[in-house]
């Protein structure tokens with residue numbers, strides 16, 4: 001196959017040279033071996049410079065010969081150092097990687113491929129740092145599969161560098177495949193009481209902090225693994241001593257036989273409404289306690305009071321929200337009843353974050369008929385399993401899950417930060 005050529009104009013070539021030079025300077029700053037190379041070069045240069053008088057001599061024009069030698073040594077010194085810095089700023093395999101991207105058509109509007117600035121291999125993890133050359137971050141994410149195929153890697157994450165001009169890709173070799181099952185074990189559970197492990201992605205564990213993301217929405221088609229993911233989160237909550245309330249109108253079969261500590265199972269609308277009202281009372285009580293101790297949130301409060309008075313986090317889990325909120329076919333009274341539930345839940349979603357009350361909602365159908373905007377907008381951490389374009393769009397605001405989550409695997413999810421992961425498995 002013919003390798004496409006980049007037709008770079010002079011300006012772009014100079015710009016690329018400047019970027020490579022800058023990168024070389026940066027890499028020297030952080031790398032002892034490169035510093036040794038530069039020092040060795042400078043040492044050789046100084047030797048030449050000190051002996052420049054004897055490099056070229058002339059009996060007839062000694063002054064001119066000396067000036068000529070000085071000029072040559074200075075030119076050699078200046079261009080030599082620029083060349084060495086550029087070479088050091090040019091990672092091994094740069095040409096191969098840029099050609100592969102070019103071949104895959106991954107270029108900016110001027111047909112230029114991004115510039116590889118750094119390539120770090122640590123164990124099985126490969127980190128690529130690219131100068132994006134004007135290719136927007138969204139395009140990197142959308143074309144993730146093309147990049148994976150071009151470079152024969154499995155991408156774990158794509159992030160933007162601090163200066164917004166660089167793109168950092170963390171990946172593993174293309175032969176990597178997700179294990180069929182990763183059992184949740186005690187050692188997988190994060191120590192921090194606010195953290196929950198969602199599962200594992202190509203380069204490690206994916207952890208979510210309830211302090212940063214108090215409420216979670218999980219979507220996915222039937223059999224994609226939502227309940228297993230929920231169960232693994234519930235188990236971790238129990239382990240951490242949080243109070244858990246599970247709403248499951250499918251008869252609770254997935255939860256009944258688990259003897260979990262601190263867990264209440266709700267299977268009908270009346271009990272649900274009562275429980276939500278109880279939680280709103282709890283929230284009001286917590287408000288008073290936080291105010292009285294001048295605490296902004298549950299974390300501050302728990303630091304100020306003794307172990308006995310500490311507040312427990314309350315986790316409200318909905319397995320298949322459509323079973324609760326879908327009003328299709330309901331009588332007028334039943335609809336009013338569901339609206340009362342929705343209103344209580346909206347209040348908890350809106351106010352719960354500071355008081356340690358969290359929602360985890362899973363559904364196959366998160367459309368407006370099922371999930372009111374006021375609730376959905378507060379579910380700030382989004383996860384989508386196997387799905388079609390519509391479902392992925394509703395959950396993640398983009399269709400990526402439809403393409404990236406393998407259709408033939410269970411327990412695979414894409415999160416809002418475009419990280420593909422395998423959830424922990426918890427069996428019977």
Ligand SMILES: Nc1ncnc2c1ncn2[C@@H]1O[C@H](COP(=O)(O)OP(=O)(O)OP(=O)(O)O)[C@@H](O)[C@H]1O
Pocket residue numbers: 180181182220221222223224225226227228229364410411412422423424425
């Ligand atoms: N993380 C996982 N690892 C391995 N297998 C999994 C995982 N998650 C789910 N599965 C498999 O997929 C099956 C279906 O999972 P689950 O019941 O959680 O799907 P669901 O999305 O809740 O389906 P539904 O919406 O129909 O209730 C499980 O019985 C299990 O065999």
